[in-house]
Amino acid sequence: MKSRYRIFFNLSSRFYIFLSLLSVFLGGIIYILFRTSVPVFFRLFAYIGMEQWIEKTRNSTLILSRHLPEWLVFSLPSGLWAFAYSILITGIWWKNKSHIKYFWFASIPLLILGWEVFQYYGIIS
Numbered sequence: 397m398k399s400r401y402r403i404f405f406n407l408s409s410r411f412y413i414f415l416s417l418l419s420v421f422l423g424g425i426i427y428i429l430f431r432t433s434v435p436v437f438f439r440l441f442a443y444i445g446m447e448q449w450i451e452k453t454r455n456s457t458l459i460l461s462r463h464l465p466e467w468l469v470f471s472l473p474s475g476l477w478a479f480a481y482s483i484l485i486t487g488i489w490w491k492n493k494s495h496i497k498y499f500w501f502a503s504i505p506l507l508i509l510g511w512e513v514f515q516y517y518g519i520i521s
Contacts, residue, residue: 412487416480423476429454430461430469478508 428450441450461469482504489497514520 409487412483416484416487419476419480419483423473423480426469426476427473429457430464431473432458432461474511481507 438447438450441447485500485504489500511520
């Protein structure tokens, strides 16, 4: 059992960053293509001139979203983004000997759970 954890924490920082970016990307794709609401970050697509392409793609994929499990459309993106933050912080700070790493490790559950609490009370959407 120890060797399994040793392998996980001996991975290179580049792999952690790659895994983190991949998770953000996949969560973003699910959010963009299958969520019915239009997120605020769609302004970015308008700014870079991709708004029409995104709208055409969304119009064809929104039909599919009716057949996907609700958890995949509404919960998986948030889970992927939380995983991305967790793996990135772990990858950056794991081997560091500074005590500040404990602040960053503690920020993982605080941010993730705090986000859910703020949503529950309607402070953020």
